[in-house]
Amino acid sequence: MLEGVMLGLETALTLQNLALVVAGCLIGTIIGMLPGLGPMAIIAIMIPIAISIGDPSSALILLAGVYYGAIFGGSTSSILINAPGVAGTVATAFDGYPMARQGKAGKALTIAAISSFSGGTIGVILLMGFAPALSSVALLFHSAEYFAMMVVGLSAIAAFAGSGKVVKALMMTVVGLMLATVGESALFNAPRFTMGLQDLQSGFSFVTLAMALFALPEALYLVLNPARGAAMGAGAAIKNLRVTRDELKKIAPVICRQSIQGFLIGVMPGAGATIASFLGYAVERNIAKGADQEEFGKGSIKGLAAPETANNAACTGSFVPLLTLGIPGSGTTAILLGALLSLNVNPGPRLMIDNPQVFWSVIISMYIGNVVLLILNLPLIPYIAKLLTIPRNYLIPFILFFTMIGAYIGQNNATELLILVGLGVCATILRFADYPLPPLLIGFILGGMMEDNFARAVNLTDGVSFMYERPMTLALLVFGLLLILLPAYRRRRARAS
Amino acid sequence: MALDKRIAVVFLVIALIYGYTAYTYPLLPFELYMVFLPNTMPMALSSLGILFSLIIILTPEKPADGGGEAPGASAIPRLHGAKAAQALGLIAAMVVYALALRPVGFLAATMLFLMGTGWILGERKPLIMILSAVLGAGIIWYLVQEALGIYLRPLPWFMS
Numbered sequence A: 001m002l003e004g005v006m007l008g009l010e011t012a013l014t015l016q017n018l019a020l021v022v023a024g025c026l027i028g029t030i031i032g033m034l035p036g037l038g039p040m041a042i043i044a045i046m047i048p049i050a051i052s053i054g055d056p057s058s059a060l061i062l063l064a065g066v067y068y069g070a071i072f073g074g075s076t077s078s079i080l081i082n083a084p085g086v087a088g089t090v091a092t093a094f095d096g097y098p099m100a101r102q103g104k105a106g107k108a109l110t111i112a113a114i115s116s117f118s119g120g121t122i123g124v125i126l127l128m129g130f131a132p133a134l135s136s137v138a139l140l141f142h143s144a145e146y147f148a149m150m151v152v153g154l155s156a157i158a159a160f161a162g163s164g165k166v167v168k169a170l171m172m173t174v175v176g177l178m179l180a181t182v183g184e185s186a187l188f189n190a191p192r193f194t195m196g197l198q199d200l201q202s203g204f205s206f207v208t209l210a211m212a213l214f215a216l217p218e219a220l221y222l223v224l225n226p227a228r229g230a231a232m233g234a235g236a237a238i239k240n241l242r243v244t245r246d247e248l249k250k251i252a253p254v255i256c257r258q259s260i261q262g263f264l265i266g267v268m269p270g271a272g273a274t275i276a277s278f279l280g281y282a283v284e285r286n287i288a289k290g291a292d293q294e295e296f297g298k299g300s301i302k303g304l305a306a307p308e309t310a311n312n313a314a315c316t317g318s319f320v321p322l323l324t325l326g327i328p329g330s331g332t333t334a335i336l337l338g339a340l341l342s343l344n345v346n347p348g349p350r351l352m353i354d355n356p357q358v359f360w361s362v363i364i365s366m367y368i369g370n371v372v373l374l375i376l377n378l379p380l381i382p383y384i385a386k387l388l389t390i391p392r393n394y395l396i397p398f399i400l401f402f403t404m405i406g407a408y409i410g411q412n413n414a415t416e417l418l419i420l421v422g423l424g425v426c427a428t429i430l431r432f433a434d435y436p437l438p439p440l441l442i443g444f445i446l447g448g449m450m451e452d453n454f455a456r457a458v459n460l461t462d463g464v465s466f467m468y469e470r471p472m473t474l475a476l477l478v479f480g481l482l483l484i485l486l487p488a489y490r491r492r493r494a495r496a497s
Numbered sequence B: 001m002a003l004d005k006r007i008a009v010v011f012l013v014i015a016l017i018y019g020y021t022a023y024t025y026p027l028l029p030f031e032l033y034m035v036f037l038p039n040t041m042p043m044a045l046s047s048l049g050i051l052f053s054l055i056i057i058l059t060p061e062k063p064a065d066g067g068g069e070a071p072g073a074s075a076i077p078r079l080h081g082a083k084a085a086q087a088l089g090l091i092a093a094m095v096v097y098a099l100a101l102r103p104v105g106f107l108a109a110t111m112l113f114l115m116g117t118g119w120i121l122g123e124r125k126p127l128i129m130i131l132s133a134v135l136g137a138g139i140i141w142y143l144v145q146e147a148l149g150i151y152l153r154p155l156p157w158f159m160s
Helices: A002-012 A015-032 A039-053 A056-081 A087-101 A105-138 A143-160 A166-180 A206-224 A226-232 A245-267 A272-287 A290-295 A301-317 A319-325 A331-342 A356-389 A392-411 A414-432 A438-461 A471-496 B003-023 B029-033 B040-058 B081-104 B106-120 B126-147
Strands: none
Touching: A002 A015, A002 A056, A002 A356, A015 A039, A015 A056, A015 A356, A039 A056, A039 A331, A056 A087, A056 A105, A056 A301, A056 A331, A056 A356, A056 A392, A087 A105, A087 A206, A087 A272, A087 A301, A087 A438, A105 A245, A105 A301, A105 A319, A105 A356, A143 A166, A143 A272, A143 A438, A143 A471, A166 A438, A166 B003, A166 B040, A206 A392, A206 A414, A206 A438, A206 B081, A245 A272, A245 A301, A245 A319, A272 A301, A272 A438, A272 A471, A290 A301, A301 A319, A319 A331, A319 A356, A392 A414, A392 B081, A392 B106, A392 B126, A414 B003, A414 B081, A438 B040, B003 B040, B081 B106, B106 B126
């Protein structure tokens, strides 16, 4: 392994490759901040440039920089303006945005950068050590286990089922699951619930729904309640940049746990960063005790560190099936697979033997991408956070503009904007009535995958016997139910005592 | 009736319509022999939707027990006439922007949107408004169309 690491370092640490990774990180961070342009879209856009470089190692180094930059950029828009442009950063907004609202945007961005870096670093170490062994475990996961994993992911809704809101949170989850059934699914041949509208043929767009549920109501709330955003301005965001030693001590165990958990989830093809981030959030909230647990969703540093770490570790984990089996575990790795094939590199069991230089340079470049991102972004954070000090008469129009353009460029369809405004108004009314909105988005994101995997498992076993016949499925389902029921049980016990 | 209960009534109606649509979903001949049908999950979701909305409607209202707001939820602002008018003005501006984006072109529509929404919010410094709108629209158009290659028609329909 040491030989391979040296070979990778030798390839990655040339002046040209370092310049490429720096450029990639910068481009990724800037474009990633635009809602609607996630890592997948940005990498797809960058592929022609990467291929034109010619050398596979250099091309992959550029793409790795873009990848990590885009992930960090996505987290930035989640934290600063509550606009998660990709599903993997939705959980980041749960605590990141409340921190920004409290005038701690700089600190939130620093914690996000440290968590992402740590998740990526531990992920790369695990990737180097266990990639071949884990790839065979990943193949043991079938539809039944994937379905059970979605149930565990759904348990993140428990964090939003506050006192007296359990039924409301469940109702919102059901609405999210209902919205996920609109349009054509991968499993069934005909569209469902489209009401004859051509625009709904492919279902609701994630970006439109995320913007309508998070960013748009928030912008309207800032108008209706100017005091809400008061802490954001006047340099408050910058003053709180430093993370104290106590805070680091608090998030260190979260980072360790979520790096491993996120990586393992990322290894499973199809699971990916979204489930890892929701699951990471749900698990950490359940582990937290007393005041720490109450703080989740209101600006908890643990609540921010958990999804950010898990998200990045899962992204690294998704390279295991790609590099060792040639199976793309996520949309982004599918695009990277296309790039590798265009560069005449065939990922799979023989990659390590036939092309060790490429294998190790991918791994090392991922790590260098991580390091460069941290070095570049930490000094930039005060300036990024300063965006929030823009007067609200200019900030709100730009939030609305980014929200709308994010939905528009994803679909290139003006009807999408009208759907966005309609859903945004409904979401604002729901917030007035104290219905928690995150469960709706969680239900929507996981709904499609959940139905597909459940249907496959039911059709394969001719019933639901897989739920108790497959030990891994049973264990995951019990774990998921525990995560959903435990908070309610704890609350009841606390009330009784 | 409190707002959350009124919304629950709306959910109940939606769940009933959704359930009816799922129940009458036209299955393809080969689907009839499958264990899991395209309307299996929708019918289950409809039942859950009806159940949860009925629970919300029928549960007697009780004062908050001091548990505070749920994570992710937020305090309800007190509505003032002027602020509500501003919010309605912004919603109207977004609808107009959505309808005008294609015919008017990205640059002009975005500049007008940014200046218009700033004006609705009470900004009265025309020079800064124009400058920020021109810069904002120009930079994003250049980034999206020229750097990323995603087509956004910059000019009105009669000029391109």
